Amino acid sequence: MQAGRKEIQRERMWRYFLNAATEVIETEGIENVTIRKIADKAGYTSSTAYNYFKDLSHLKFFAAMRFTKDYIEELPHYIEKGTNTVEKWLYSWECFCKHSFTQPQIYAGIFINNLGIVPEEMLESYYKIYKEELLGLPEQIKSIIMEQSFSKRSILYIQDAVGEGFINQNDVEFIADSTLLIWKGMMTTFMNQRRNYTVEEAYERALYYVHESVMKVVIPEKRKEVHFKPNINEN
Incomplete structure (x- = not known):
């Protein structure tokens, strides 16, 4: 049960950050995406984003x-x-x-x-x-x-x-x-x-x-x- 809750939490956070990254790409272009911009848009800190994505290129990959x-x-x-x-x-x-x-x-x-x-x-x-x-x-x-x-x-x-x-x-x-x-x-x-x-x-x-x-x-x-x-x- 606990593992299931963790997976649900992970998917939820992924969606928050990917939705935010998508908005940044739409308004500024993928070449101008930064972890800080994405985290700010999602309402979290950059360090929280790095808990779910090892690198900015990974987040950009998924958003793309x-x-x-x-x-x-x-x-x-x-x-x-x-x-x-x-x-x-x-x-x-x-x-x-x-x-x-x-x-x-x-x-x-x-x-x-x-x-x-x-x-x-x-x-x-x-x-x-x-x-x-x-x-x-x-x-x-x-x-x-x-x-x-x-x-x-x-x-x-x-x-x-x-x-x-x-x-x-x-x-x-x-x-x-x-x-x-x-x-x-x-x-x-x-x-x-x-x-x-x-x-x-x-x-x-x-x-x-x-x-x-x-x-x-x-x-x-x-x-x-x-x-x-x-x-x-x-x-």
């Missing part, structure tokens, strides 16, 4: 998850556009690129920034508290969302393409890693303003390179069955 709801809700609709696994995977990348380049700080906080801990454990903890955010999602989508490792997420998407005859098994890991590196590279370039890209240009260019990387390993005689085309001029 709140801002991926639109992506999670749209993802199944994008996947449905595809007629085979390669197309479905590319459409899922289109959805991810669209949302991530619209909110770069949010998605970098989840998928790029150093957290000092295994992110899978953090994501599992998040969805233990916010179970309602998974309601109504297909089981396949739930498994993808719950798998934080980007490469593993990609493998979950494209593994069936091997059985469908689109790619060879020994190419699965390659395209999972290469597409991840493409997205991370473009996201870092965009965030650091190394190129003068608009949101749309960065998103479209990232998706174009993802598409080109994937098509290079699709078995030649199957390429004509992949009709997904990114909206960018090759030149």
Whole structure:
């Protein structure tokens, strides 16, 4: 009984601090979030916040998850556009690129920034508290969302393409890693303003390179069955 009360108290405090962090992000941006601002907004001290979150990056990570709801809700609709696994995977990348380049700080906080801990454990903890955010999602989508490792997420998407005859098994890991590196590279370039890209240009260019990387390993005689085309001029 006592352990149950402690867990209820922990979940309650998590919600207080995450709600406060969400408000700070909405008004000031995730890059301006501090433990003090969050604690003040929640009505507690900074030391109390550190009793529940080991590091500011952890609190920002969980709060940032709140801002991926639109992506999670749209993802199944994008996947449905595809007629085979390669197309479905590319459409899922289109959805991810669209949302991530619209909110770069949010998605970098989840998928790029150093957290000092295994992110899978953090994501599992998040969805233990916010179970309602998974309601109504297909089981396949739930498994993808719950798998934080980007490469593993990609493998979950494209593994069936091997059985469908689109790619060879020994190419699965390659395209999972290469597409991840493409997205991370473009996201870092965009965030650091190394190129003068608009949101749309960065998103479209990232998706174009993802598409080109994937098509290079699709078995030649199957390429004509992949009709997904990114909206960018090759030149």
